[in-house]
Amino acid sequence: MGSAPTSRNFVRPHPDRFAIDPPLKGRETRTFIAARVLAFERSSHYYTRVPTSDLLFRRAAPVLFVFLWSTGWIVARYSAEYADPLTFLCARYACAGAVLLVYALIAGARWPATRRDFGHAAFSGVLIHALYLGGVWIAIAHGVPASISALLAALQPILTAALAPLLLHERIGWKQWLGIALGFIGIIVVLSPKLAGVAPGQLGGVTTPLLINVVAMLAVTAGTFYQKRYIHSGDLRTVTILQYAGAIVVTLPVAYLIEPMRLEINATTILIMLWSVLAISIGAIALLLLLIRRGEVSRAAQLIYLVPPTAAVQAWLLFGEQLSPLQLAGMALTVIGVALASRAA
DSSP, X not given: OOOOOOTTTEEOOOGGGGOOSSOOOHHHHHHHHHHHHHHHHHXXXXXXXXXXXXXXXHHHHHHHHHHHHHHHHHHHHHHTTTXXXXXXXXXXXXXXXXXXXXXXXXXXXXXXXXXXXXXXXXXXXXXXXIIIIHHHHHHHHTTOOHHHXXXXXXXXXXXXXXXHXXXXXXXXXXHHHHHHHHHHHHHHHHHHHHHTTOOHHHHHHHHHHHHHHHHHHHHHHHHHHHXXXXXXXXXXXXXXXXXXXXXXXXXXXXXXXXXXXXXXXXHHHHHHHHIIIIIIIXXXXXXXXXXXXXXXXXXXHHHGGGHHHHHHHHHHXXXXXXXXXXXXXXXXXXXXXXXXXXXXX
């Protein structure tokens, strides 16, 4: 038996369904419209069922997006055993860009109209991919736990909210300021056990990777502001291709200078590369585009706060990374802070 209509599963028809031909005038018009509306509401065609597949997409896609995004830190941890971080990222940018290029050509995607637009897209790729991903992967390769790295990266919405009044002249409310404060307090709580008891001679080896991770977070924050100012429109498929191109131009020379450019070719690295390209660089971005097209991107934004704990659970299951109860409490505090800071004023 079918279920009774509910406001969640059904939508009202377009007002044009009540059009009148020929047009009427005065009291006759009002009487006719009232009778017709009442008759239509009593009919079985008043409600239009939303397809079940669409309901499933709305519920599952944001959760799947967050899961795929959170695996980025796990991939960085796995790849560190078989490849230098920047070398692996160069290969990833090239593969993802090639796949997107083929897709964009087949789909007839529109490219930026001017050289300036090309340059803006490429430079945003330097900030978002070369500096952000490069910094995160270097930090993880030098000992920063994937869970803590994900938590540091999650501070980006907090920093964006804190800088918005200065850079974008946006007003933020007291709840956002509270979120900013809670987020930074939570980070201090999470990092304090890692820094406590470290000998002065070893402090640099501990703090340098953390600082690199922080610089990466600053880079993606700058990339966010840059995109808001200079990349207002355009096909995200071609913009992403240009971003990967800009990232390769910067990352490849740096990798050549500071790394042996080690990249072992075996079953594990192939699987890691396939997951990085298809699941994260292509799959997660494709899901995000679908969410934007269907107006569900706010759901993904609400769930993005779950990325650090999701990455922490994965790191615990796969690598045995453990956080103390105090660090878990600090992570929860930071997640709450990010949620508050990301809300509209």
